[in-house]
Amino acid sequence: MMTERWKPTMKPELNDKQITDIFPYLKAVPPEEWMEAKAFTKHFKAKSRIFHREDAAMYGMFLISGTARITIINENGNEAVLNKLSAGEVCSLLVLSGLGGRDYPGTLIAESEVEVLYVLKSSFLRWLQVYEPIRSAVFGGLLEGTLRMADILQERQSLPLEQRLAKALLAVTSDENPLVHTTHQELADEIGSVREVVSRTLGRFQNNGWLETGRGWVKIVNRGCLTEPTM
Template sequence: MTPKFPNSQLLAAFPCLSAITPEEWAEAQPTVRTFPVKSFIFQREDAASYGMFLLSGTARISRIGEDGSEFVISTLTAGQVCALLVLSGLSGRDYPGTITAESEVEALFVAKHSFLGWLQTHADIRGAVFGGLLDGLLRISEQSEERRLESLNARLSKALLRTSSEQKPLLNVTHQELAAEIGSAREVVSRALRRFRHQGWIETGRGWVRIIRRDELASQLSD
């Protein structure tokens, strides 16, 4: 579908598009497409021809490994532009991922030369897109940290369970000793133990840890 311009749906998701002139809009050959759940919205070959603005729904940005495994980099919601798409376009490099619909999605596609031209000539669009790009990179960093913490939680839980039992829930162990065992820093282990304590899974004191909820610790091993 070729959207009229100006269009209330487009401007609701991307107010910055109001900077576009009718001539620029026509030159961009815009189309709005609807995608069902789990369908590919954007793939590597599309990046050579199009820029994309997500108008509604949610999508995930992934990289597919050589063995076919999927690694989810980040998520995209209405009003956002994929950071990888912007960076690959500006650098002239191939787009390194795929975008898949997690719900029904509507997306605006415009010609790549127009997409990149708008970034260079319209401050409002540049500010909105690069602001979103920064937010996207921060989200990727936060998600990487969450994954790292999940891995730490699993390692720490395994260490606590390995050296205790239902009959002997008390461990005489320091934070430094636990950190050395799981290959982490003492400060990191201390923060993780505080989280466990606040959740009611353990009790702690100077040089000891008492296991209260073995089932909760065991659940961390399957995350």
């Protein structure tokens, strides 16, 4: 029985312009296979969990709009950001775990408002194997996602925490929009640290006059200081 969480909001047609503009390789799927895939789309608000292990047992997914973060639980029991997913991309962990017959090891959390296309897992895996345009595009994205994960892990090992935190804050703000709604725990997950350390570092940044912070928000006051290579 489909829960409210999975109640369809729109049935995509093969020639639906939005979907085929973002995922042109899906034009390879015949109309009858769209019906078999029981495809539907759903909108989620920022910070919603949009995909996890239980979902991956039933569905494959394509991110139509917005951005999401792929998180895993590390050996210390903390949630850590493994990678990012942007509109038009497919989660590399989903592909690898699906083809390998393993449980999906992560969770996808919306960073912004997102729209997601879901199809039955059996259809998702069949399309990867049968249709060359889909296979080529998805595996090309898988390579890019793997390289991006390697960059994130290397950055965590090579950059001091202060620089990782500053970089994360600068990435989600701008001169025009200096305010970001986030928690210290979410920032810790983002940069591979713990909340207490992030809170102390934000406190130092605030004492230096580089930013202001309150419950659930951070406002950048001096971007120039945060972009300095040493702090």
